[in-house]
Amino acid sequence: MGYEKNKNNEENTFSVKKLSRREALSTAGKVAVGVVVAGIIAGAGGYYAGASAAPPAREVTVTKTVTETVGAPGQVVTTTVTSPVTKTVTVGAPPTEVKPEITITFASPEWLPGRLTGLIAEKFPEASVRKIGKAVQVKMDLIPWGVIHDRITTTLAAKSKEPTLLISDSQWLGELYVGGHIKRLNPIIEKDPELQQLLNRFDESLVNYYMTYPQGNRNNIVGFAHEGDIISLVYRTDLFTHPAERENFKAQFGYDLPQKYEDFYPARFDWTQVRDIAKFFTRKAGDELAGKRLEEDFYGIAVHMSKEYDALACLFGTILYCWGEYWWDPVTGQVEGIVNSERAVKALEFYKSLIPYSPPNYLEIWFDQANAVMQAGRVAMITNWVGFQPSLFDPAASKVYDRIASVPLPGHLGDDGKFRRYANIGGQPMCINAYSDYPEIALEFIKFWFEPEQQRTWAEGGGGVCIKDIINTDWFKKLTPYNRAYADSIPFQLDFWNVPTYAELLMALQEEVHACLAGLQDPKTALDRLAKRHKDIIEADGYPDRYPPELRFPPDRKSPLDVVRAGEPASEVGKPKR
Amino acid sequence: MPTRSINTFSIFLIVPALSIVFFLVIFPLFWALGLSFYSYNVLRGGLPVFIGLGNYGKILGDPYIWERFVITAQFVVASVVLEFLLGFALALLFYQEFKGRKLAITLVTMPLLIAPIASGIFFKYIYDATFGIFTYVIQSSIGVKINMTKDYAMLAIVLLDAWQWTPFMMLFILAGLEAIPKHLLESSEIDRLSRFNKFRVVIWPTIRPLVTLALLFRTMDCFRTFDTVFALTEGGPGAQTELISIHIYRVAFKYFRTGEACALAFIVLVIIILLTNLYLRMVRREAS
Numbered sequence: 001m002g003y004e005k006n007k008n009n010e011e012n013t014f015s016v017k018k019l020s021r022r023e024a025l026s027t028a029g030k031v032a033v034g035v036v037v038a039g040i041i042a043g044a045g046g047y048y049a050g051a052s053a054a055p056p057a058r059e060v061t062v063t064k065t066v067t068e069t070v071g072a073p074g075q076v077v078t079t080t081v082t083s084p085v086t087k088t089v090t091v092g093a094p095p096t097e098v099k100p101e102i103t104i105t106f107a108s109p110e111w112l113p114g115r116l117t118g119l120i121a122e123k124f125p126e127a128s129v130r131k132i133g134k135a136v137q138v139k140m141d142l143i144p145w146g147v148i149h150d151r152i153t154t155t156l157a158a159k160s161k162e163p164t165l166l167i168s169d170s171q172w173l174g175e176l177y178v179g180g181h182i183k184r185l186n187p188i189i190e191k192d193p194e195l196q197q198l199l200n201r202f203d204e205s206l207v208n209y210y211m212t213y214p215q216g217n218r219n220n221i222v223g224f225a226h227e228g229d230i231i232s233l234v235y236r237t238d239l240f241t242h243p244a245e246r247e248n249f250k251a252q253f254g255y256d257l258p259q260k261y262e263d264f265y266p267a268r269f270d271w272t273q274v275r276d277i278a279k280f281f282t283r284k285a286g287d288e289l290a291g292k293r294l295e296e297d298f299y300g301i302a303v304h305m306s307k308e309y310d311a312l313a314c315l316f317g318t319i320l321y322c323w324g325e326y327w328w329d330p331v332t333g334q335v336e337g338i339v340n341s342e343r344a345v346k347a348l349e350f351y352k353s354l355i356p357y358s359p360p361n362y363l364e365i366w367f368d369q370a371n372a373v374m375q376a377g378r379v380a381m382i383t384n385w386v387g388f389q390p391s392l393f394d395p396a397a398s399k400v401y402d403r404i405a406s407v408p409l410p411g412h413l414g415d416d417g418k419f420r421r422y423a424n425i426g427g428q429p430m431c432i433n434a435y436s437d438y439p440e441i442a443l444e445f446i447k448f449w450f451e452p453e454q455q456r457t458w459a460e461g462g463g464g465v466c467i468k469d470i471i472n473t474d475w476f477k478k479l480t481p482y483n484r485a486y487a488d489s490i491p492f493q494l495d496f497w498n499v500p501t502y503a504e505l506l507m508a509l510q511e512e513v514h515a516c517l518a519g520l521q522d523p524k525t526a527l528d529r530l531a532k533r534h535k536d537i538i539e540a541d542g543y544p545d546r547y548p549p550e551l552r553f554p555p556d557r558k559s560p561l562d563v564v565r566a567g568e569p570a571s572e573v574g575k576p577k578r
Numbered sequence: 579m580p581t582r583s584i585n586t587f588s589i590f591l592i593v594p595a596l597s598i599v600f601f602l603v604i605f606p607l608f609w610a611l612g613l614s615f616y617s618y619n620v621l622r623g624g625l626p627v628f629i630g631l632g633n634y635g636k637i638l639g640d641p642y643i644w645e646r647f648v649i650t651a652q653f654v655v656a657s658v659v660l661e662f663l664l665g666f667a668l669a670l671l672f673y674q675e676f677k678g679r680k681l682a683i684t685l686v687t688m689p690l691l692i693a694p695i696a697s698g699i700f701f702k703y704i705y706d707a708t709f710g711i712f713t714y715v716i717q718s719s720i721g722v723k724i725n726m727t728k729d730y731a732m733l734a735i736v737l738l739d740a741w742q743w744t745p746f747m748m749l750f751i752l753a754g755l756e757a758i759p760k761h762l763l764e765s766s767e768i769d770r771l772s773r774f775n776k777f778r779v780v781i782w783p784t785i786r787p788l789v790t791l792a793l794l795f796r797t798m799d800c801f802r803t804f805d806t807v808f809a810l811t812e813g814g815p816g817a818q819t820e821l822i823s824i825h826i827y828r829v830a831f832k833y834f835r836t837g838e839a840c841a842l843a844f845i846v847l848v849i850i851i852l853l854t855n856l857y858l859r860m861v862r863r864e865a866s
Contacts, residue, residue: 149832150831153621153831154831156621157620157621157834175621175622178622179621179623180623307811307812307813307814307816308812359707359708360707360708360713360723360725361706361707361708361709361725363725363727363728363814364702364707364727369708373708376709378708500622501833503828503832503833504832504833507828507833511813511814511816511820512816514814514815514816515815515816515817517815518728518814518815518816518818520816520818521816533642
């Protein structure tokens with residue numbers, strides 16, 4: 001019976017064809033020999049291909065867009081023409097091969113600035129011989145954005161000596177510094193006039209949010225600004241300058257559509273105008289837009305509202321500051337009455353009021369989704385980080401590459417009659433691992449990084465330059481279609497908490513505000529719940545009482561809360577209270 | 579003597595495997611259990627502070643964590659039930675002989691070969707309310723624009739899980755069906771049993787152990803589902819799909835509250851062990 005059953009089962013199996021043992025062994029042998037031969041051929045081919053290949057390229061070809069303004073004298077409408085060009089940026093070209101004696105690692109996000117940093121760092125072995133008498137190689141460890149925080153924090157928690165240099169998102173500074181994982185640089189800077197001079201070459205905002213902990217406390221310099229980034233507004237120039245659309249808009253709202261850069265900045269362009277414009281341009285398929293019949297729905301605006309990482313925190317934060325409110329009081333740790341104040345609720349109501357004019361996937365919109373809807377030519381305006389804007393101006397990726405412009409974000413005329421223009425900063429500093437054997441070498445690299453030649457390459461390759469005397473040059477402002485907006489936006493940047501509990505504070509914020517945007521709770525409830533959660537997190541952490549004075553926000557200095565509520569310039573943060 | 583030498587040799591052979599299991603599984607498990615009684619933040623450094631059952635008390639008294647347990651339970655029940663029903667239907671379908679059956683089975687089991695994180699990303703694009711094919715098809719066919727990840731987020735993650743894991747359930751049930759002795763089926767035909775009675779008396783008793791095993795595996799798996807849901811909704815909107823596994827990840831690797839994360843992981847482990855015992859008891863009872 002058993003034999004019969006097995007036999008039946010065998011017959012029912014998928015392997016219907018039967019092979020003899022000899023045939024099977026023969027076939028297996030042939031396959032094995034084939035695989036070995038193929039492997040040898042491929043290996044040898046690969047070896048010779050590699051050996052005969054050219055030495056590593058020292059030049060990087062970057063497709064860029066050059067913007068020039070054209071228009072006959074006296075012409076009322078100025079047209080901005082953006083054309084793509086391909087440039088070859090010399091990033092290294094070391095004249096001699098230098099054999100490295102020491103290798104340090106630089107951990108960075110895997111994106112254009114990270115790759116560009118690696119290309120620029122190729123010149124460091126030669127430069128380090130001149131500077132310190134040793135050839136030092138800086139090896140990049142490029143880590144995808146999605147996992148970089150986990151990778152860097154777990155590596156540092158294990159007290160690893162490498163990476164010597166690391167990119168920290170601005171809000172990680174507190175958790176890395178308070179945990180003792182990154183170096184306080186003041187003792188070294190005090191002995192080095194070159195570094196002292198360097199500090200004066202950054203805008204106040206960049207020092208406050210990229211380089212100090214607590215924000216604005218220059219007694220704790222914990223990093224140097226590396227990749228600057230800000231959010232700007234990208235709009236469709238063809239729609240904003242279309243005569244019929246302009247006429248209709250004026251008839252409906254009683255004022256002109258902005259049409260040139262100066263109408264957005266330094267003019268007092270208001271967030272409420274953004275909403276008017278978004279409302280005006282929101283059209284259904286079949287409606288007319290700029291003289292053409294729409295085949296698909298067209299949207300007014302795409303702003304960041306995703307739950308991912310800090311997507312909505314940065315955009316809602318921007319609106320919150322413009323409405324004259326901040327997240328907390330960094331001196332006392334107080335939250336109640338601040339993040340759920342009347343002004344904050346109004347700010348959230350305004351943020352939510354943009355939804356009817358947004359694409360249907362508004363709850364998932366971050367940099368990628370905002371770019372996608374603009375590149376498809378289905379939205380009038382988006383907000384996005386300038387670090388992610390190159391593809392908007394790329395003819396291969398964007399249908400509207402030649403019909404868009406990037407301008408600074410608007411502000412808001414508050415209930416106290418003050419016009420506030422602030423935005424939440426992006427970008428990252430570079431820090432030195434406290435467990436590294438080579439902190440002095442890392443500082444030499446930082447000095448090398450800020451030399452004019454490297455900064456020029458950085459700018460030309462698309463990096464976010466942080467040195468203000470470069471940012472403010474006409475050369476830099478005209479280098480890309482978004483550099484002017486970047487340069488003008490730097491001075492009004494603020495940031496949220498960079499305390500060790502930032503991740504919990506951020507998650508609570510993302511959850512509560514996202515639930516509000518999804519219609520699961522009203523703005524007041526969302527911010528009340530948020531205030532309670534933030535209070536619990538801050539109290540459980542013991543801020544500020546359990547923190548030593550040097551790790552708290554100094555009470556005699558102006559905090560972002562003081563500055564925002566008073567409507568003072570962002571550069572006042574960290575300045576002595578009068 | 580030979581017996582003794584064989585025993586020594588056997589022990590020698592299994593020492594490497596046992597060492598790996600001890601150092602990579604058993605020791606970390608007990609280490610984590612120990613840490614769950616301490617207040618410790620691995621990133622903040624400092625010495626762990628013994629707080630006894632403090633972490634457990636904090637977790638069990640936290641309404642936000644209870645919310646996540648409820649969400650996880652909803653997800654587990656909905657997913658496992660849906661996968662069981664669909665898997666059963668597919669197994670019954672593929673139990674019949676028809677042309678192209680083997681190809682159809684291969685195609686249906688394809689989702690099992692896809693990495694869960696990739697499935698999550700695929701579905702994020704498929705469900706996208708502006709450009710997604712799902713939205714487009716629904717709108718074209720019934721004229722309604724559905725935003726799955728906003729309005730039906732729980733359904734969206736359950737459907738994704740069912741898409742990926744129904745074939746697994748189907749294969750188990752199909753294996754059970756294939757194992758039914760042909761003569762029993764023939765006898766039931768001769769005895770003119772109704773379809774229901776044929777299922778109750780002949781089919782179900784044979785496939786029940788495999789179905790229970792499949793349900794056990796899927797329940798355990800659903801409890802620790804992370805990647806698909808994280809990639810698709812990241813727990814949103816708000817915290818509507820924030821499973822306990824996602825919360826543990828955040829506590830452990832975003833907030834670095836190491837002791838609390840260990841305690842939470844052990845609570846989930848206990849729940850899974852209890853469920854496993856429940857299932858196994860059911861199987862044993864049926865067997866006896």
